[in-house]
Amino acid sequence: MTQTISGSLLILDDDPALVSVMKEILEEEGYRVETSTDAVEALRLVDESHPSAILMDMRMPGMDGWAFAGSLKERGSTASIIVITGGDHAFEWAKEVSADDFLAKPFDMAELLATVRRYCAPASAKAH
Secondary structure: OOOOEEEEEEEEOOOHHHHHHHHHHHHHOOOEEEEEOOHHHHHHHHHHHOEEEEEEOOOOOOOOHHHHHHHHHHHOOOOEEEEEEEOOOHHHHHHHOOOOEEEEEOOOHHHHHHHHHOOOOOOOOOOO
C-alpha cells in the first residue's frame, strides 16, 4: 500500500496559467505542490512523491482523466482525487472515475482551498 504524505498535492491540468495560480495559492497556505501539464509525467510524480491528493482535469490531450484515474488505481494509489474540469458534467465525470470530490471550472480560490482542506492538511503552518 502506498503511503501518503500530509500536505503533498499534485495538480494535473493542461492549462499552465491555471496550474501556476493554483500552485501559488496552495503553497502560500503551506502545501507542498507538484504540478504537471502531462498525465504521463504526472504518473511518474505520483510514483515518486505519493501525494495525499491529486487535483486533475478530465479533458487533456494524450492521456485523459479517465485513463489517468485508471492508471492510479492500477498503481494502488491511495491519494484523494479531486476532479477540476469545465462544463456541466463535472459531477458525472468525477463519479465515473470514483473521485472523492470535484470543482467545476471556473471556481474561485476560496472554493479550491476549502475543497483541498477536506482531503489534505497543509505540510507546514504559515509562519507569522
